Amino acid sequence: MSRLSTIRLEDATGLAAEVFxxxxxxxxxxPxxxxxxxxxxxxxxxxALAFDAAVAAGTLGKADIEVVKLAVSEHVGCDYCVAAHSLMGKLAGLSSDEMKQVRSGxxxxxxxxxxxxTYxxxxxxxxxxxxxxxVDAVRAAGYTDRQLMEINLAIASITFTNLVNRVNDTTLDFPAVQ
Structure with missing residues (x-):
């Protein structure tokens, strides 16, 4: 059960209604x-949505973005984000085994x-x-300095969402990940 109150979607007004x-x-x-x-x-x-749009507009592929979000979410223990980004990772072409390996390092x-x-x-x-x-190792693997900044941005983006969900203990509306 979530800790913070949440309005019903149909009761939203103003900016909240527009964004929803x-x-x-x-x-x-x-979600x-x-x-x-x-x-x-x-x-x-x-x-947060603008942050994610900036990440998506960069040069990292969708699978790489989901790898970053999964690795960070697993590290901090955000079950909600692990579940959400496991679904997104699947849509980005990552296999279940790959996502398990990413989460475990x-x-x-x-x-x-x-x-x-590793980075x-x-x-x-x-x-x-x-x-x-x-830094040298991730560059040697083929990531550019621009992509290092985009990785940082993806980490910042998912960190905010992780924090929200960890405080709220947000009720899962994505398939749980074991």
């Missing part, structure tokens, strides 16, 4: 996480993807300046 309508048109539904966020701060929901057999996962796990799991060897 756009989400429903694009996705067919308004619980967005419904809760928009209930309390439609401006924050709009900003074990090798997928794809050197570039493995370098991305993301270092970024979110350490403090201070990221070791130069970690």
């Amino acid at each position: 309508a756009k989400i429903k048109k694009a996705a067919g539904k308004v 619980n996480a967005y419904l809760t966020l928009g209930t309390h701060s439609p401006e924050a929901l709009s900003a 074990t090798a997928t057999g794809d050197a570039k993807r493995d370098a991305l996962v 993301v796990r270092i970024l979110v799991g350490t403090r201070g300046t990221v070791p130069e060897a970690a």
Whole structure:
């Protein structure tokens, strides 16, 4: 059961109603996480969606974006985001096994993807300046400096959603991941 109150979709007004309508048109539904966020701060929901749009407009592929979001969500223990991005990862072409490997930090057999996962796990799991060897390794795997910034943006985006869902204990409306 979610901790924060959430309005019913049909009771939304103003900016919340506008944002919810756009989400429903694009996705067919308004996920619980967005419904809760928009209930309390439609401006924050709009900003989160703009963040995600900026990530999507970059040069990272959809599968790489979902790898980043899965790795971060698993690291911080956000079950809601793990479930949501497992579905999104499947739609982006990731297999169930690949997603399990990404979440656990074990090798997928794809050197570039493995370098991305390692880099993301270092970024979110350490403090201070990221070791130069970690940056060199992800570059050597084929990621550009622009993509390093896009990876950072994807991490920032999912971190906000993780925080919302961890505070709210958002009720899953995506298939649970074991």
